[in-house]
Amino acid sequence: MTMIPVKRPLHDEEKALLDFLLSAEFPGHQELKAQAEHVEVVGRCKCGCGTIDLRVEPHSLRANTEKHIPIEAYGEALDVLLFAQNGILGMLEIVYYAEPPERPYPRPDQLKLWARPPLPPKDVSSI
Numbered sequence: 001m002t003m004i005p006v007k008r009p010l011h012d013e014e015k016a017l018l019d020f021l022l023s024a025e026f027p028g029h030q031e032l033k034a035q036a037e038h039v040e041v042v043g044r045c046k047c048g049c050g051t052i053d054l055r056v057e058p059h060s061l062r063a064n065t066e067k068h069i070p071i072e073a074y075g076e077a078l079d080v081l082l083f084a085q086n087g088i089l090g091m092l093e094i095v096y097y098a099e100p101p102e103r104p105y106p107r108p109d110q111l112k113l114w115a116r117p118p119l120p121p122k123d124v125s126s127i
């Protein structure tokens with residue numbers, strides 16, 4: 001994917017989607033929520049899929065996220081992935097599995113949240 005540099009605040013529909021993702025309970029969600037209040041869009045995907053790169057304010061509190069993709073959501077023929085690198089909000093990626101002639105921006109009411117379950121503790125007895 002090719003990102004085009006931009007510099008703008010979140011659009012309302014992007015903010016709604018981000019808020020929706022961060023309404024889920026997962027490790028670090030509170031810090032990510034705080035970061036999302038002052039986030040800037042610094043890139044958007046050239047293809048028009050709606051994927052955006054986010055930049056948080058400097059000195060933001062890092063989230064204790066366990067995973068590179070702490071939260072995602074899925075809808076009909078699309079996934080929304082939120083990336084956090086080292087506890088800092090990164091890309092909001094929208095993945096389409098079909099090619100609709102017109103791609104409406106996904107709305108929260110079309111999506112279901114999904115967080116990867118935590119890794120199970122290692123069972124040493126079975127080795």
Ligand SMILES: [Zn+2]
Binds near residue numbers: 001
């Ligand atoms: Zn794209």
